[in-house]
Amino acid sequence: xxxxxxxxxxxxxxxxxxxxxxxxxxxxxxxxxxxxxxxxxxxxxxxxxxxxxxxxxxxxxxxxxxxxxxxxxxxxxxxxxxxxxxxxxxxxxxxxxxxxxxxxxxxxxxxxxxxxxxxxxxxxxxxxxxxxxxxxxxxxxxxxxxxxxxxxxxxxxxxxxxxxxxxxxxxxxxxxxxxxxxxxxxxxxxxxxxxxxxxxxxxxxxxxxxxxx
Amino acid sequence: xxxxxxxxxxxxxxxxxxxxxxxxxxxxxxxxxxxxxxxxxxxxxxxxxxxxxxxxxxxxxxxxxxxxxxxxxxxxxxxxxxxxxxxxxxxxxxxxxxxxxxxxxxxxxxxxxxxxxxxxxxxxxxxxxxxxxxxxxxxxxxxxxxxxxxxxxxxxxxxxxxxxxxxxxxxxxxxxxxxxxxxxxxxxxxxxxxxxxxxxxxxxxxxxxxxxxxxxxxxxxxxxxxxxxxxxxxxxxxxxxxxxxxxxxxxxxxxxxxxxxxxxxxxxxxxxxxxxxxxxxxxxxxxxxxxxxxxxxxxxxxxxxxxxxxxxxxxxxxxxxxxxxxxxxxxxxxxxxxxxxxxxxxxxxxxxxxxxxxxxxxxxxxxxxxxxxxxxxxxxxxxxxxx
Numbered sequence: 001x002x003x004x005x006x007x008x009x010x011x012x013x014x015x016x017x018x019x020x021x022x023x024x025x026x027x028x029x030x031x032x033x034x035x036x037x038x039x040x041x042x043x044x045x046x047x048x049x050x051x052x053x054x055x056x057x058x059x060x061x062x063x064x065x066x067x068x069x070x071x072x073x074x075x076x077x078x079x080x081x082x083x084x085x086x087x088x089x090x091x092x093x094x095x096x097x098x099x100x101x102x103x104x105x106x107x108x109x110x111x112x113x114x115x116x117x118x119x120x121x122x123x124x125x126x127x128x129x130x131x132x133x134x135x136x137x138x139x140x141x142x143x144x145x146x147x148x149x150x151x152x153x154x155x156x157x158x159x160x161x162x163x164x165x166x167x168x169x170x171x172x173x174x175x176x177x178x179x180x181x182x183x184x185x186x187x188x189x190x191x192x193x194x195x196x197x198x199x200x201x202x203x204x205x206x207x208x209x210x211x212x213x
Numbered sequence: 214x215x216x217x218x219x220x221x222x223x224x225x226x227x228x229x230x231x232x233x234x235x236x237x238x239x240x241x242x243x244x245x246x247x248x249x250x251x252x253x254x255x256x257x258x259x260x261x262x263x264x265x266x267x268x269x270x271x272x273x274x275x276x277x278x279x280x281x282x283x284x285x286x287x288x289x290x291x292x293x294x295x296x297x298x299x300x301x302x303x304x305x306x307x308x309x310x311x312x313x314x315x316x317x318x319x320x321x322x323x324x325x326x327x328x329x330x331x332x333x334x335x336x337x338x339x340x341x342x343x344x345x346x347x348x349x350x351x352x353x354x355x356x357x358x359x360x361x362x363x364x365x366x367x368x369x370x371x372x373x374x375x376x377x378x379x380x381x382x383x384x385x386x387x388x389x390x391x392x393x394x395x396x397x398x399x400x401x402x403x404x405x406x407x408x409x410x411x412x413x414x415x416x417x418x419x420x421x422x423x424x425x426x427x428x429x430x431x432x433x434x435x436x437x438x439x440x441x442x443x444x445x446x447x448x449x450x451x452x453x454x455x456x457x458x459x460x461x462x463x464x465x466x467x468x469x470x471x472x473x474x475x476x477x478x479x480x481x482x483x484x485x486x487x488x489x490x491x492x493x494x495x496x497x498x499x500x501x502x503x504x505x506x507x508x509x510x511x512x513x514x515x516x517x518x519x520x521x522x523x524x525x526x527x528x529x530x531x532x533x534x535x536x537x538x539x540x541x542x543x544x545x546x547x548x549x550x551x552x553x554x555x556x557x558x559x560x561x562x563x564x565x566x567x568x569x570x571x572x573x574x575x576x577x578x579x580x581x582x583x584x585x586x587x588x589x590x591x592x593x594x595x596x597x598x599x600x
Contacts, residue, residue: 072585
């Protein structure tokens with residue numbers, strides 16, 4: 001269970017419990033790049049509560065403007081096109097929360113992230129969740145779940161994967177899975193290393209801490 | 214106190230008698246003067262100063278009436294008590310650029326050699342030269358480091374030059390609707406304007422001051438052409454459309470049948486009352502020469518290497534003079550340099566001039582950025598104002 005009194009529990013939306021987990025995994029007073037930072041909720045938390053030197057990259061203009069007006073260092077851009085302009089090892093931690101599945105080339109995004117920082121935190125929705133499997137198997141329809149809310153024709157999520165798929169890709173990219181926390185209806189389970197088959201069935205999302213090998 | 218409610222407005226002209234200004238063109242300029250205005254109060258440790266760099270045809274009066282022209286401050290939307298650049302909190306400085314015609318040394322100034330106004334004997338200046346002169350002013354005011362340097366358009370070029378040349382003196386920087394280099398298209402528009410001035414018989418090869426002449430027609434045409442580039446097609450269409458000027462039908466002649474023609478003619482004619490044609494030549498040339506990457510072997514990021522300055526870059530969707538792509542190039546270079554940078558594109562159909570107008574989103578961004586920078590500099594505590 002997530003401790004509701006944890007520093008990270010701040011003002012985050014109830015359905016973005018992954019953000020609270022991520023915030024607790026970021027060491028204090030480090031330099032962090034948050035890719036796809038949205039309205040800046042995580043970044044603000046990191047800057048204010050953990051003394052982080054935080055920067056954000058966000059595609060949506062209203063999100064960016066909102067962030068900057070609140071004093072956060074955020075630029076408008078997208079993960080596929082703009083990461084290549086960041087310097088090698090410019091950050092201690094690079095975060096990508098619930099964004100990978102919406103990128104054009106997820107493997108290139110991860111490669112760029114690993115170049116920019118040594119430590120990555122990536123959260124993804126799990127397409128291996130039993131509800132997803134059941135929807136396809138029983139209903140024969142593309143699944144719509146709590147973590148995947150949009151219908152297939154309007155979803156921004158073009159590269160969905162299971163927790164297992166993701167861990168496999170990390171192997172290919174020489175990224176070691178240091179920790180994985182899976183979320184199942186708000187309940188968190190921590191794993192040292194790759195998530196289990198059981199987690200791949202039961203978790204609706206996963207938060208991975210990765211390191212360059 | 215002036216009508217705008219700005220406190221402690223002071224306008225001065227400082228002569229840098231002992232400091233020679235070594236210009237990019239190789240010439241050393243002596244007896245340089247800068248006319249400047251300050252608003253507000255410099256705090257005890259002199260850490261709350263904001264330098265505003267003005268665009269091409271503005272002056273040192275962003276938040277108060279220009280006593281020579283009687284025109285209102287050109288940036289009262291952004292500068293003043295309770296405004297994003299809050300004159301109750303910050304000590305705001307704005308100087309007329311080197312080469313300008315608002316009281317600073319420029320082509321209409323008397324040459325110290327006693328030969329009368331410089332005219333075309335004035336050396337060609339650059340954006341960096343403007344910044345060198347401003348740097349003398351900041352020394353003169355006893356300020357070690359500026360809290361922020363802010364400017365739009367040509368002012369934004371000066372902001373970038375400040376950050377590149379004097380990074381440690383610039384805690385934060387806000388380049389708005391600008392570029393790290395003047396584009397080919399923009400040089401082209403400037404050339405049209407300059408040729409209009411040069412073609413005016415009243416120009417007298419720049420020596421018109423003693424002949425009691427002024428190339429009014431040429432300068433007016435230059436202004437008319439430039440003014441179009443400051444607007445957007447949408448804004449022009451909305452404001453003027455194909456509306457006729459004080460008439461029911463077209464006259465089958467070359468009068469100002471259309472409102473847009475009349476408007477442009479008015480813009481041109483009123484401009485010549487307040488601006489010097491030679492200054493226009495020199496300042497547009499300075500913008501054309503501006504290319505920060507070229508000063509660093511083509512590497513824009515190198516210009517900002519190891520910078521500790523916090524940047525907030527802004528562009529406007531309908532600005533085709535300094536389009537968002539120019540700001541994106543700049544932001545990518547700043548990111549490559551590891552700089553602390555924010556970048557916001559503001560939705561507006563008002564074209565390049567949007568930065569001078571009532572754009573709430575720009576003002577919210579500017580306020581938020583300055584507030585967080587002030588917190589980082591220790592000017593305000595815990596993100597809250599204590600004043």
